[in-house]
Amino acid sequence: MHEFEVLADAVRRKLLAVLAVGEQPAGTLVDIARSEFGISQPAVSQHLRVLRDNGFATARAEGARRVYALDPAGLDAAEAELSRLRDPLGQRLDALHTEIARGRRAARTGETATTEEAS
Known part of the structure; x- marks a missing residue:
């Protein structure tokens, strides 16, 4: 299962948010998911298994x-995937920033030379 598929489910995101605070017994996680989403204990267990099998949780x-x-x-794998998707755009924006800076520098250099010639 792809990292984004794991994170796409609201129940799994909630379980991860709870685990981000610290370790939790399965019973606590079941109680939280059941009260918030109204799902059964076996359904919560299945979500926990998906998290374990895909490297998001340990038991x-x-x-x-x-x-x-x-x-x-x-989470590192999901972040790496996001970085990979973001990177091509980032490189283009960096290149654009460099060209803008060169243009400004050239304009300043040209203005300075014109000012000195007038003196």
């Missing part, structure tokens, strides 16, 4: 419960 056993944490790898 560890702590006694009889699972504790989830944010895995920055998934």
